[in-house]
Amino acid sequence: MQVSKRYSPSEISLHTTKKDCWLFIHGKVYDVTTFLEDHPGGEEVLLNASANGDATESFEEVGHSSTAISMMESYVIGVVEGYEGSAAGGGAPNTKGAMGGGAVSARTLKERRPPPSSSFLDLLLPVLILGLAFGAWYYLTFYSKAKA
Numbered sequence: 603m604q605v606s607k608r609y610s611p612s613e614i615s616l617h618t619t620k621k622d623c624w625l626f627i628h629g630k631v632y633d634v635t636t637f638l639e640d641h642p643g644g645e646e647v648l649l650n651a652s653a654n655g656d657a658t659e660s661f662e663e664v665g666h667s668s669t670a671i672s673m674m675e676s677y678v679i680g681v682v683e684g685y686e687g688s689a690a691g692g693g694a695p696n697t698k699g700a701m702g703g704g705a706v707s708a709r710t711l712k713e714r715r716p717p718p719s720s721s722f723l724d725l726l727l728p729v730l731i732l733g734l735a736f737g738a739w740y741y742l743t744f745y746s747k748a749k750a
C-alpha cells in the first residue's frame with residue numbers, strides 16, 4: 603500500500619467541507635469525502651471531527667466495531683507529519699498499520715464490557731421479590747382464614 607505520504611496538521615485543516623473532508627485518527631490521515639453520506643453515524647459528526655483536528659478521541663469514544671476499523675483502511679491517504687505513534691513508521695514496510703488497528707479494537711471492546719459484580723444483585727433482587735410475594739400470599743390465604 604502507499605501509506606507513506608506525510609501531511610502537516612495545518613494542511614489537513616484546509617479540508618473540512620462536504621466536498622473535501624479529511625481527518626486524522628491515531629496519526630493516520632483519512633479522506634472521508636466519499637464516505638460522508640454512507641457513514642452510519644452521519645456526516646455531521648465526520649465534518650465536526652474534521653474541523654476539530656485530531657479525531658482520535660471522538661472515534662474511540664464511539665467504540666467502533668472491527669468492521670468499521672477495517673473499512674478505514676480504504677480511506678487512508680497518508681500519515682500526520684511528526685506523529686510519533688505506531689502509524690508513522692518512518693517509511694518502514696507497513697505491517698504496523700493493520701496491527702495497530704487490531705490492538706485498538708481489542709482494547710475498546712475490553713473497556714466497554716460491563717462490570718461482573720452486578721450479576722449477584724441481578725440474582726438476589728428477583729429472589730427477594732418472589733419471597734415477599736409468597737409471604738403476602740401465605741398471610742392472606744391461611745392466616746386471615748384462621749382468624750375468621
Ligand code: HEM
Nearest residue numbers: 632642643647651657660661664666667669670673674677
Ligand atoms: C474513516 C473513519 C470512520 C469510519 C470508517 C467509520 C465507520 C463507522 C461504521 C461502520 C459505523 C457503524 C457502527 C460500527 O460498525 O461501529 C459507525 C458509526 C458511528 N460513527 Fe463512525 N466511522 C469513522 C469515523 C468516525 C468519527 C471520526 C466519528 C466521531 C465523531 C464517528 C462517529 C460515529 C458515530 C456517532 C456512530 C454511530 C454509533 C451508533 O449509532 O451506535 N465515526 N462509523
